[in-house]
Amino acid sequence: MRTMASPIWHPFTQHAxxxxxxxxxxxEGAYLYADDGRRIIDAISSWWVVTHGHCHPTIVRAIKDQAERLTQIIFAGHTHEPAEQVASALLKLAPAGLDHVFFSDSGSTSVEVALKMALxxxxxxxxxxxxxxxxxxxxxGDTIGAMSVGARGVFNAAYGPLLFDVTAVPxxxxxxxQATLDALEAACRDKPAAFIVEPLILGAGGMLMYPLQVLKEMKRICEAAGVWVIADEVMTGWGRTGTLFACEQADVAPDIACYSKGLTGGALPLAVTLCRAEIFDAHFSHDRSRTFFHSSSYTANPVACAAAKANLDLWQEPATxxxxxxxxxxxxxxLAxxxxxxxxKNVRRAGTITALDLDVGDSGYLAxxxxxxxxxxxxxxxxxxPLGNTIYVMPPYCVTKSDLDEIYAAIADAANLRQ
Structure with missing residues (x-):
C-alpha cells in the first residue's frame, strides 16, 4: 500500500x-529556510545552479523589472533586448572562436542542440x-540524445531501446x-561527427577529476582529425572549477559549448549552445530544408534572459x-x-568543488x-x-568559513555510519 503526502512525482526520488x-x-544567500523555521545550509547550490547566492538582489531586481515589460514572445522571427544583451556578453566571455548563440531551457536540451548542430x-x-x-x-542529461551520450547504467537502463550507439573512450x-588518448585517436580515425566531454570533472558520474593536460591533448587529437569537440560545461561553467569556464585552464576553445545551470545565477531555467561560424554557415541557405530544426516554446524567455544578463554583469566585476x-x-x-x-579515499578538489569517497564495502550511485x-x-x-558513497561539496560563492566548518564537521561524523 503506497502512502504519499502529495500527488507530485519528484525527480531522482524513490517515494517508497x-x-x-x-x-x-x-x-537567502547560502541558506534555505524550511516551513518549520529550520535554517539549512545549501552545500550543493541546489543541484549546482546557485552561484552568487539565493535571491541575489541584483538578479531579483532584473527579473522584476523585465516582468513589467515583456514576459514572453515567440523567438522564431522575433528577438528582444535581453536576449541580444546575453548573446553579446556571452561571446565576450566565452572561449575565442565561438561565434553564434542558440538558446534553450536546460542543460539536457543544450546538449541535444549541440548534437544536432554537429550532425x-x-x-x-x-x-x-x-x-x-x-x-x-x-x-x-536525461533527454534521449543526452542519455545516449552518457554512461549506460541505472539512470537509463529502462530506456535502452530508445538510445543510439556511441563509441566510448575510457x-x-x-x-x-595515455590509454584514453590512444582510444580517442583510434575512434577519430573512423570519422565521427563529434566528441562530447565534460571538461576536467565528470559530475553525476562521481565527481571524477582529470588533468587539464589531458583535456588539451584530447582537443588536439580531435582538431587534427577534423572532429568537432563539444564541451559540456553545464556544471563546470560559472567558476566551479576555479575559472569562469573549465576550458580556459587548458587554453582550449571547443567547437561547440553547452552552458546552463549558473547562467542565470540559479534564478530561472535557461541554457545556451555556442558554436563556431562554420557550423552556423552550414545551415545558412536559401534552401529551407537546411534550416536548423530545433526550438522550444520558451526559447530565450525574456525574463530568464534578464536574469542571465544581470548574472553576466556580475561576472564582469573583478570581485566575483x-x-x-x-x-x-x-x-x-x-578538505585538508x-x-x-x-x-x-580519493579525496579531491577542482576549484570550488570538493569530493571524497567514504570507504565502505560497496560503491557507486546505488551504494x-x-x-x-x-x-x-x-x-x-x-x-x-551524496552520489552513493561519494560525498561532494559545491556551495554558492557567498558561503562562509563558518558554514564550511559546519559542513565538514558533519562529513567527519558521517564516517561513523560505516559501522
Missing part, C-alpha cells in the same frame, strides 16, 4: 523510501556522419591517461572571480584534514550507504546529496 518532502519557504553540419556539407564519441562515466584515471578564488582556498583548507583520514548519508545530513540541517 522518502514519502515526505522537505518544504522550503525561503532562500546537421556534416549532413548539410554532403558528408554525413552519425557516430558520436563519448567518455566513460559521463553524464549529459576515463583517464591516474597513470592511465576573486570570490571564487577565495572559496576555492577555503575549500582546500577545509581528510587527506590523512583513513575512513575516506547502500547513500540513503543513510542523505538522512544524516538532513538531520544536521545540511543540503548535501
Amino acid at each position: 523510501l522518502q514519502p515526505e518532502m522537505v518544504r522550503i519557504a525561503l532562500g 546537421g553540419y556534416w549532413h548539410n556539407i554532403g558528408e554525413p556522419r552519425s557516430r558520436i564519441v563519448v567518455m566513460q562515466h559521463s553524464y549529459h 576515463f583517464p584515471f591516474e597513470e592511465k591517461e 572571480l576573486s570570490r571564487v578564488v577565495e572559496v576555492a582556498a577555503m575549500q582546500e583548507r577545509a 584534514p581528510f587527506r590523512d583520514d583513513g575512513r575516506f 547502500g550507504i547513500g540513503p543513510k548519508l542523505l538522512e544524516f545530513f538532513a538531520r544536521r540541517n545540511l543540503l548535501l546529496r
Whole structure:
C-alpha cells in the first residue's frame, strides 16, 4: 500500500523510501529556510545552479523589472533586448572562436542542440556522419540524445531501446591517461561527427577529476582529425572549477559549448549552445530544408534572459572571480584534514568543488550507504546529496568559513555510519 503526502512525482526520488518532502519557504544567500523555521545550509547550490547566492538582489531586481515589460514572445522571427544583451556578453566571455548563440531551457536540451548542430553540419556539407564519441562515466542529461551520450547504467537502463550507439573512450584515471588518448585517436580515425566531454570533472558520474593536460591533448587529437569537440560545461561553467569556464585552464576553445545551470545565477531555467561560424554557415541557405530544426516554446524567455544578463554583469566585476578564488582556498583548507583520514579515499578538489569517497564495502550511485548519508545530513540541517558513497561539496560563492566548518564537521561524523 503506497502512502504519499502529495500527488507530485519528484525527480531522482524513490517515494517508497522518502514519502515526505522537505518544504522550503525561503532562500537567502547560502541558506534555505524550511516551513518549520529550520535554517539549512545549501552545500550543493541546489543541484549546482546557485552561484552568487539565493535571491541575489541584483538578479531579483532584473527579473522584476523585465516582468513589467515583456514576459514572453515567440523567438522564431522575433528577438528582444535581453536576449541580444546575453548573446553579446556571452561571446565576450566565452572561449575565442565561438561565434553564434542558440538558446534553450536546460542543460539536457543544450546538449541535444549541440548534437544536432554537429550532425546537421556534416549532413548539410554532403558528408554525413552519425557516430558520436563519448567518455566513460559521463553524464549529459536525461533527454534521449543526452542519455545516449552518457554512461549506460541505472539512470537509463529502462530506456535502452530508445538510445543510439556511441563509441566510448575510457576515463583517464591516474597513470592511465595515455590509454584514453590512444582510444580517442583510434575512434577519430573512423570519422565521427563529434566528441562530447565534460571538461576536467565528470559530475553525476562521481565527481571524477582529470588533468587539464589531458583535456588539451584530447582537443588536439580531435582538431587534427577534423572532429568537432563539444564541451559540456553545464556544471563546470560559472567558476566551479576555479575559472569562469573549465576550458580556459587548458587554453582550449571547443567547437561547440553547452552552458546552463549558473547562467542565470540559479534564478530561472535557461541554457545556451555556442558554436563556431562554420557550423552556423552550414545551415545558412536559401534552401529551407537546411534550416536548423530545433526550438522550444520558451526559447530565450525574456525574463530568464534578464536574469542571465544581470548574472553576466556580475561576472564582469573583478570581485566575483576573486570570490571564487577565495572559496576555492577555503575549500582546500577545509578538505585538508581528510587527506590523512583513513575512513575516506580519493579525496579531491577542482576549484570550488570538493569530493571524497567514504570507504565502505560497496560503491557507486546505488551504494547502500547513500540513503543513510542523505538522512544524516538532513538531520544536521545540511543540503548535501551524496552520489552513493561519494560525498561532494559545491556551495554558492557567498558561503562562509563558518558554514564550511559546519559542513565538514558533519562529513567527519558521517564516517561513523560505516559501522
